[in-house]
Every structure is written in structure tokens, then in C-alpha cells.
Amino acid sequence: MTVLINNLCVIGTGLIGGSFCLSLKQAGACRHIVGAGRSEATLQKALQLDIIDHYETDIELAVKDADVVFVSVPLGAMASVFKQIKTGLNKAGNSKAVVTDAGSSKQQVVQLAAEIFDANDGDAKNGRSEDGVVEGEFGACRFVAGHPIAGTENSGPEAAFAELYKDRRVILTPSADTDADAITLVTELWQATGAMVETMDAAHHDKVLAATSHLPHILAFGLVHCLENMDDIENVFRFAAGGFRDVTRIASSDPVMWRDICLNNQKPILEMMQRYRDELDMLYNALESGDGEKLKEIFEHAKKTRDKFTH
Amino acid sequence: MTVLINNLCVIGTGLIGGSFCLSLKQAGACRHIVGAGRSEATLQKALQLDIIDHYETDIELAVKDADVVFVSVPLGAMASVFKQIKTGLNKAGNSKAVVTDAGSSKQQVVQLAAEIFDANDGDAKNGRSEDGVVEGEFGACRFVAGHPIAGTENSGPEAAFAELYKDRRVILTPSADTDADAITLVTELWQATGAMVETMDAAHHDKVLAATSHLPHILAFGLVHCLENMDDIENVFRFAAGGFRDVTRIASSDPVMWRDICLNNQKPILEMMQRYRDELDMLYNALESGDGEKLKEIFEHAKKTRDKFTH
Numbered sequence: 001m002t003v004l005i006n007n008l009c010v011i012g013t014g015l016i017g018g019s020f021c022l023s024l025k026q027a028g029a030c031r032h033i034v035g036a037g038r039s040e041a042t043l044q045k046a047l048q049l050d051i052i053d054h055y056e057t058d059i060e061l062a063v064k065d066a067d068v069v070f071v072s073v074p075l076g077a078m079a080s081v082f083k084q085i086k087t088g089l090n091k092a093g094n095s096k097a098v099v100t101d102a103g104s105s106k107q108q109v110v111q112l113a114a115e116i117f118d119a120n121d122g123d124a125k126n127g128r129s130e131d132g133v134v135e136g137e138f139g140a141c142r143f144v145a146g147h148p149i150a151g152t153e154n155s156g157p158e159a160a161f162a163e164l165y166k167d168r169r170v171i172l173t174p175s176a177d178t179d180a181d182a183i184t185l186v187t188e189l190w191q192a193t194g195a196m197v198e199t200m201d202a203a204h205h206d207k208v209l210a211a212t213s214h215l216p217h218i219l220a221f222g223l224v225h226c227l228e229n230m231d232d233i234e235n236v237f238r239f240a241a242g243g244f245r246d247v248t249r250i251a252s253s254d255p256v257m258w259r260d261i262c263l264n265n266q267k268p269i270l271e272m273m274q275r276y277r278d279e280l281d282m283l284y285n286a287l288e289s290g291d292g293e294k295l296k297e298i299f300e301h302a303k304k305t306r307d308k309f310t311h
Numbered sequence: 312m313t314v315l316i317n318n319l320c321v322i323g324t325g326l327i328g329g330s331f332c333l334s335l336k337q338a339g340a341c342r343h344i345v346g347a348g349r350s351e352a353t354l355q356k357a358l359q360l361d362i363i364d365h366y367e368t369d370i371e372l373a374v375k376d377a378d379v380v381f382v383s384v385p386l387g388a389m390a391s392v393f394k395q396i397k398t399g400l401n402k403a404g405n406s407k408a409v410v411t412d413a414g415s416s417k418q419q420v421v422q423l424a425a426e427i428f429d430a431n432d433g434d435a436k437n438g439r440s441e442d443g444v445v446e447g448e449f450g451a452c453r454f455v456a457g458h459p460i461a462g463t464e465n466s467g468p469e470a471a472f473a474e475l476y477k478d479r480r481v482i483l484t485p486s487a488d489t490d491a492d493a494i495t496l497v498t499e500l501w502q503a504t505g506a507m508v509e510t511m512d513a514a515h516h517d518k519v520l521a522a523t524s525h526l527p528h529i530l531a532f533g534l535v536h537c538l539e540n541m542d543d544i545e546n547v548f549r550f551a552a553g554g555f556r557d558v559t560r561i562a563s564s565d566p567v568m569w570r571d572i573c574l575n576n577q578k579p580i581l582e583m584m585q586r587y588r589d590e591l592d593m594l595y596n597a598l599e600s601g602d603g604e605k606l607k608e609i610f611e612h613a614k615k616t617r618d619k620f621t622h
Contacts, residue, residue: 232519255610
């Protein structure tokens, strides 16, 4: 495998960031990986598991020599992390780094990156061009928004594994002014993990993911939560079969991450939830009126669609 | 393994009935299996796959020498099948057979069995006792209602396998007047398949299953159906990850079977659907008002509950 970069900095070394590191190491695509993040215990664990070669608790220090900075933190931490990355890169005079992320919703991330990386925050002294980019400073045009469509319900460095991205899709949502070389480099890194890379408009990404990922997660969390307060709940779960376990598997996902995804992709998710409530009302009314034909028709359609798209 | 019975008659030789046959054969628990059912093609397939030793398309003929009749047909076909069983057993003077079923909802089945097996339908000429049971005729007291908490999204004889019931729970819901020997025999047969047998009140069964099985199936069918009409649906499914596939697996289940389950367990299911609609409204309102704390709290509770009961 070709070495693509010398220094990778990964901020957030859990399932997503850790698996990115492990697969790039296995592929020989980068020479050195620095981990950074809020929790030193997590970083120590990542070091111990050979996910990273070194760590810094200070993001500003961690990014200074980075060719690529990979941000895999919950969406709610993104703004603060972006600010520290910017300060770190600018202090080190590293304006050539490429920054990318793995956030599950993209419009807000793209907007944050534009605001933070191109902001005139007082540090910029000269050379600011009309679009707000300062010569010699890290600018949003070198930020490539991305989202790997992969994961498990587990989290933390212990959950990371090198094959997570193999044959999975990664969606990049670059803006019109994103640097073409930066897009190419991020694409090549993802391909080195075994993933298939596609490019999409951020708004379209958010709509598609609201339907296929965010809504299902909310429904699963909601299902477990709505059963929680039933009488005799121990018994109820004792008789739960494989179907229940499958439907609710993703209700074991990280609550903070999913709170952030919901808040970040609020509008598309609310639209999908409304759509689903209408569907549920229709099913309720069909069952209440004993309309077996209607129920059968809905079930048949669903089965046909699912069988078609998953086989 | 001990031989428990000589002749088993299985009506409906698909996933549930076929797997029952295969596991009893493997255990050596019965000597001869006759299959019966509506579709001769299915019966031929079951014969070819060594699920049954022989078949009859006429249920009246199929049951005549049976020690045990196992009914695994969709709930909507139960009444008609029970009537044919009764006629067949009475014509053959086989009042000692035990009849059991595998229906996913139990109150209506128990009621049907009581009505049909103990009915004075004109054939009965004499000996009818106060409770409607005719001496020498098959009576409802030899019917044992049952439900194996096992299955896959696949159906038909090809989907059957001997290990389906291994370490799975089977719930029996006998009535107060069900014959104790009949309960024992059905229990032993299920144990021979590797299942764990428990007894429960039919109404309680229906409530528990509405929560852990029927509601999740309806939610999964509804999820796929509500996405079906989205623009760009091909793309939407292309980006569906493992979570989506898991949540919707059971939407590939048999539509007729699930229509019948819904109609048969209408009231408990409607109650659970109402409960779930309230949950979804709460989640919708929390997200609409940007209440991250509330979302996180619900997700945390759900994760904790699921982790506790599934590990």
C-alpha cells in the first residue's frame, strides 16, 4: 500500500476514530498517528491498543504537524474542537493541513466550519481576502465534510476494529469552494480503509440519513423507553425474541452522540417523524376498524420493498 | 431419546411446523409424521426435505391415527382447521388425541377451541354432558394452546431447521379444564425440541407478546412502508446501514400471518400502539423545542434498560 500522509491527527479515538486509525495503519497509509481528546483515560486506552502512536490532551498541540486532522467527536463538541484546531494550526503556521470530520449530520458542520475556519477573530492581522480567508492561515476551503455510513452500537477505543469501513459507504459533502486536492486526499484515505466514497450535497445527505439512520434510532430508543414503565417489565423482556433484539439493538447506542445528531439534524428528522406518525396513525386506524385487507396490503408492500433493497 | 408418541400430525409444514418436525425427528421423539395443509406443493416440498413421512391434503384423513395434532397455520385459518380436525377425529373415533397449536396470539385461539371442539353441531347424538362435551368425542379439554417464542423472517418448509427451538421459550396457555396429561405430553414434546416451556394465562401472554413482538413488527413494517414513497428511494436504501437493516429485518415477515396476528390480538396491540404514539409525541416535542436534556435522558434510560435485559 502507498503511504498517503506522514502525520495523522485523530481527535476522538473511539469506535469511529479508532477504527479509522486501525485500518489506515493496517493499510500502511500513514506513518504516525497522534490522538487527542477530552479524556486522558480514553487516549491511554487507545495508545495501549495501538490505535495511536502518541497522544496530546491539548488539541492545539496535537494538530501542529498534522497533514490531516480527522475529527470524530460528538456533533455537540464540534464547534469547540474546530476553534482549537484553527488556533493550533495557525500558531504552528500549518496552513496546508486538511481537516475532515465524521459527523452524522452535515449541514450544520459545514456551516460551523465556514464560520469558524474563515472567521476574522482578531488573530488575523493582514492578508484577509474578500471571502474572509487569510493568506497563510488555515481556511475552510481545506475542510472536507464527511460521514462514514458504518458503526456499531458499541463505543470507545475497545469497540474499534480495522474492518469497520470495509465495503461500507462514506459520503463526502464538500462545498463549492472546497479545495480539490483536499477532497482527493480525504477520498484516498477513506479508500485505504476499504470504503466506497461518494459525494453528495449536504442537505441531501441530511435528508437521506434522517430517513435511514436517525429515524430508526429514535424509533428504537422510543420502543425500549415506552416498554420500560410497563408492569411486569422483567417478564416482558424475558419473552422478547430475536425480532425484538434486532429492532432495539441500536437503542444501545451512545445517548450523547444521538442527542447531538437529533439537535444537529432537527428539521429533516422532525419531517421524517411526522411522516412516521402519519404512517402509524394509518396502521392504528386500519387495525381499529378491523381492516385486514389494508393491513395486509401495507405489510406486503413493506416486505416487497425491503426484500428488493436488502438482497 | 425416549419415544414420546407414535403418530404426529402437523397441519402447516412451514417454518414453525417444519422445524417442530425436524427437531422431534432428530430427537427420536416420534415414530411417524403425517403432514397436512392447503397447498400440495408445500406438502411435497416438506416430504422431499424429509420434514414429514407422508402427507394428506384432506385434514380429516390426516388426523385419524394421530396421537398429537400440531396446528401451525396462520391464525385466520385456525377456525376452519379446528372444525376439520374435530370432524376427522370423531369420524375415526379418536377421542384420545391431543391437539396443540403454535399461534402467536392466544385468547382468541383458546376461545375458538372451546367453541368448536365442544360444540353441539348436530353430529353429536348422545352422551353430551352439561359442559357440552360428548362422551367418546374429541373435546376442548384435550386442546393445549401454545406459542413458541421463536421464528425468523423466512417462511415455508425450506426455511425450517431442527435447531429453531433450542433454548427458546415456549408458552403454554391451558385453560382451567385442560387435561393435565395433555399438558404434560405437549410440554415433553416441546422439551424434546430443546425449548424451555412455561405456562401463562392467555390474556397475560397476549399483552406481553403485543409489547415484545407484535408492536415491533408493526413498527418495522410501518418504517419501510413510510419510506417507500419518498423521492429518490433507491438512493435512500443504498445508504442504509446495519442499523436500518436490523430494525427492518422483521418487515420481511409473512404479511398474511401478521395481518392475522394483528386482527386476533387487536385490543392489546392497539393499547401498545397508543402507548408508542404517546412516546413518539414526547420525543417529537422534545426535539421540536430543542430539549437536548430530555432527549439524552430518554436515550440513556432506553440504553440502560436494553443493556440490562439483553446481556
